[in-house]
Amino acid sequence: MRDRTLWTWHVGAGMVILVLLGLHMAIMHLDATLGIFGTEGAEPVEWESVVARAQSLFFTVTYVLLLGAALYHGIYGLRNILFELNPGAGLRKAINVGLALVGVALFAFGTWAALAAPGAATMGGG
Amino acid sequence: MQTRGHPNRLGIRGWVAGGRWGFERYLYTLHRLTGLGLLAYFAMHIFVTSARALGPESWDRAMDVVSGPLFAVGEYLVFAAFAFHAVNGVRLALIELGYAVGRPIEPVYPYATSVGRQRRLARAVVMIAAVIALWGGLDFFVLT
Amino acid sequence: MADPTTRAVTFHLRRFEPDKDREPRWENHQIEVLPGMTVLDGLWKVKEQSAPSLAWRSSCRMGICGSCGMLINGRPRLACNTQIAELNSDVVAVAPLPNFDIIKDLVPDLHSMFATHRELMPYLIRDDTAEQDDPTREYRQTPHELEQYLQFSYCIKCGCCMAACPTVATDPQYAGPMPLGQAHRYNTDTRDAGFTARREVLSGGSGPWRCHFAGECSQVCPKGVDPAKAIQLMKRELVRDLLRMRRHQPCAGVAEAPHGARHEEIPAAPPRTVTEA
Numbered sequence: 001m002r003d004r005t006l007w008t009w010h011v012g013a014g015m016v017i018l019v020l021l022g023l024h025m026a027i028m029h030l031d032a033t034l035g036i037f038g039t040e041g042a043e044p045v046e047w048e049s050v051v052a053r054a055q056s057l058f059f060t061v062t063y064v065l066l067l068g069a070a071l072y073h074g075i076y077g078l079r080n081i082l083f084e085l086n087p088g089a090g091l092r093k094a095i096n097v098g099l100a101l102v103g104v105a106l107f108a109f110g111t112w113a114a115l116a117a118p119g120a121a122t123m124g125g126g
Numbered sequence: 127m128q129t130r131g132h133p134n135r136l137g138i139r140g141w142v143a144g145g146r147w148g149f150e151r152y153l154y155t156l157h158r159l160t161g162l163g164l165l166a167y168f169a170m171h172i173f174v175t176s177a178r179a180l181g182p183e184s185w186d187r188a189m190d191v192v193s194g195p196l197f198a199v200g201e202y203l204v205f206a207a208f209a210f211h212a213v214n215g216v217r218l219a220l221i222e223l224g225y226a227v228g229r230p231i232e233p234v235y236p237y238a239t240s241v242g243r244q245r246r247l248a249r250a251v252v253m254i255a256a257v258i259a260l261w262g263g264l265d266f267f268v269l270t
Numbered sequence: 271m272a273d274p275t276t277r278a279v280t281f282h283l284r285r286f287e288p289d290k291d292r293e294p295r296w297e298n299h300q301i302e303v304l305p306g307m308t309v310l311d312g313l314w315k316v317k318e319q320s321a322p323s324l325a326w327r328s329s330c331r332m333g334i335c336g337s338c339g340m341l342i343n344g345r346p347r348l349a350c351n352t353q354i355a356e357l358n359s360d361v362v363a364v365a366p367l368p369n370f371d372i373i374k375d376l377v378p379d380l381h382s383m384f385a386t387h388r389e390l391m392p393y394l395i396r397d398d399t400a401e402q403d404d405p406t407r408e409y410r411q412t413p414h415e416l417e418q419y420l421q422f423s424y425c426i427k428c429g430c431c432m433a434a435c436p437t438v439a440t441d442p443q444y445a446g447p448m449p450l451g452q453a454h455r456y457n458t459d460t461r462d463a464g465f466t467a468r469r470e471v472l473s474g475g476s477g478p479w480r481c482h483f484a485g486e487c488s489q490v491c492p493k494g495v496d497p498a499k500a501i502q503l504m505k506r507e508l509v510r511d512l513l514r515m516r517r518h519q520p521c522a523g524v525a526e527a528p529h530g531a532r533h534e535e536i537p538a539a540p541p542r543t544v545t546e547a
Contacts, residue, residue, distance in 0.1 A: 011219055075165075081162070106169065109172065116178075
């Protein structure tokens with residue numbers, strides 16, 4: 001049962017990423033022509049814009065969604081490539097466990113960074 | 127499974143060039159390469175953007191690191207890779223869910239295969255991806 | 271009648287004799303070819319004239335038995351179906367089908383492909399085994415239902431698709447276009463009720479999930495079976511089944527017989543020769 005389910009999630013995650021990452025790319029890299037970025041004319045990567053997004057529920061939720069979907073999609077893809085190189089049974093198990101751990105760890109770390117108030121982790125507490 | 131003769135699997139060469147192969151074979155190879163590139167960038171990206179939690183100085187330092195010339199070109203390549211991977215991914219989703227491959231037919235020579243049926247879609251994918259990549263190139267290099 | 275013009279063509283052959291060679295090697299043999307000669311005809315001429323120990327498989331010489339699959343000028347083709355003239359070259363490079371072990375010269379070991387094929391149960395699976403063993407009437411199937419799998423039933427098991435597939439090139443666990451295409455052929459056959467049985471194998475690591483539509487299998491298939499299409503259609507069925515969205519098709523029944531009588535044109539079943547293992 002497993003591979004069929006994993007693949008279906010992979011395709012679903014791809015669709016989520018198409019929308020969310022497409023938006024992210026448009027905001028970050030097509031804003032000069034599209035001008036669709038939200039805050040008043042500041043560059044997307046300037047601190048004030050960063051803070052504005054951090055305080056927006058929409059951006060926080062979509063960032064976490066995108067993080068999860070992209071990690072799953074990418075790691076499943078990597079697993080596909082590695083498995084097609086015909087590793088032995090023990091190595092397959094190790095790859096499964098290893099990739100799952102890396103995925104969960106990156107997701108946990110990324111979600112913390114997305115949820116933490118900007119500057120919250122500095123010594124003085126921002 | 128025990129082998130009975132001299133091994134003759136093409137191996138990774140079969141992913142790229144096992145003989146005189148078709149257009150879709152190279153789209154498949156490029157899809158893999160862009161996927162790996164995007165994954166590698168993404169892992170790094172999570173760490174770079176997490177600097178947000180460490181305050182404005184940390185953020186600005188992270189932004190300085192990714193403003194170098196290597197990153198300027200590199201990030202554009204990531205954008206272009208995304209353009210291709212996403213548009214081709216839509217094509218693959220349509221095909222692999224059985225939508226763009228056509229119905230079972232009576233095979234009359236010369237055979238109209240599913241590959242032939244999606245060929246127009248494949249060409250459209252490459253053109254759309256190229257347009258998006260060029261559009262992004264405007265933002266990256268021209269209108270700064 | 272004018273003399274047909276011959277031209278000199280070099281057959282560049284991949285040879286491997288297990289008693290003598292450690293690695294396969296290339297050998298050149300020049301012959302005169304007439305228009306209309308196939309690669310298979312050329313191989314026979316080479317064998318007659320200069321390579322008496324050259325080994326290959328061939329049988330029907332008309333593209334229906336599936337024996338003579340070989341790598342000819344870089345693509346897997348049937349030797350009997352390939353005109354030397356269509357290659358547009360003075361050199362015909364013939365090698366055994368890649369992705370299979372080489373037994374000798376141009377003879378590939380297709381054992382693994384057939385074993386995988388068997389694992390996917392390429393035969394009608396029904397509940398009414400009594401009817402299957404001792405048929406009384408034909409099964410009902412409309413022309414539309416036949417169309418859903420007929421194309422995939424033309425497979426001659428030549429192995430060209432397996433040689434062309436990039437996944438088969440690296441992954442021995444992947445079932446490959448031929449077994450998967452044939453699994454779909456039976457899944458879509460309304461006379462078959464074996465979807466749930468085959469699903470067990472198909473949902474795992476050897477199933478169609480490693481197919482990424484390079485499309486080479488369909489491009490090299492000599493009978494237009496289009497295994498790539500079969501595999502994508504099968505993925506749709508399997509995903510629909512996972513999401514519980516699969517349209518349930520009742521298994522085709524036996525045509526109604528008047529008075530329940532056995533159809534007079536069906537002969538009596540012969541005595542069993544195969545006993546249950």
